[in-house]
Amino acid sequence: MQRLCTIGYGEATPARVIAALQAAGVTTLVDVRAVANSRKPGFSKGALSASLAEAGIGYWHLRPLGTPPAGREAARSGRPAEMRRIFAAHLAGTEPQAALAALTERAGREKLCLLCLEADPAQCHRTLVAEAVATQSPGMIVEHLHPA
Template identity: 80%
Template structure:
């Protein structure tokens, strides 16, 4: 919490989570513990080889847990960025994604996400377990840079 002009202001949080080393149950338990109201899927392609993490299965499990689901495809990494990430070239992935994020559609999605983050507890989801190696951190940081008082918190399913 921060003090401003004699009043106490609670920091607004935007969470991120990677499911690479987790099960759907662990992810949902972690989201519930953080009191997340909406999971924002920032994968360009909301499919997964991991059971329970395809868009349909994940959104149904979240709904059953009382957590909303929103897929923001424009905030996903373009194909070239995904190739760079899989090839162990994180700097190239960041460069590609940063250029992508400057586009009209990603900027509109980012503005909507920033507005949502001011009124509810949202968490950005992607596959990568390490937030430092994932584009979701860049998305969260962009939101935090544009909305005073927003703090990025990385969740780790346990």
């Protein structure tokens, strides 16, 4: 049975995220942020991909699966239902659907983990992405990792 992991780095350090990925046997981290920059040290695309490479973990940025600006604003403003509605409409688009298909295909071959900022998977769009993959992959289990 294949597993697709998710992880949020909001309350973690890069070292804690990498340790959680290694413990779960993740081969590639899939960055599902629309903008792969961060105010938290070590989580911008360049620094994160370099740290992951040192740990033997691949990095794949899937920008089309990031939340559009209006969805990010809704999430920051504490309107998760609105964020989910906005993201669902975004996910139905051509480019996000192509990215979702590529993600689904690759998730069937290797252990992937979706990354975003939000620590709580219930409040983050990465859970919606993971559920969409699981819906298209019978038997796929979604596992939420929590950096210790």
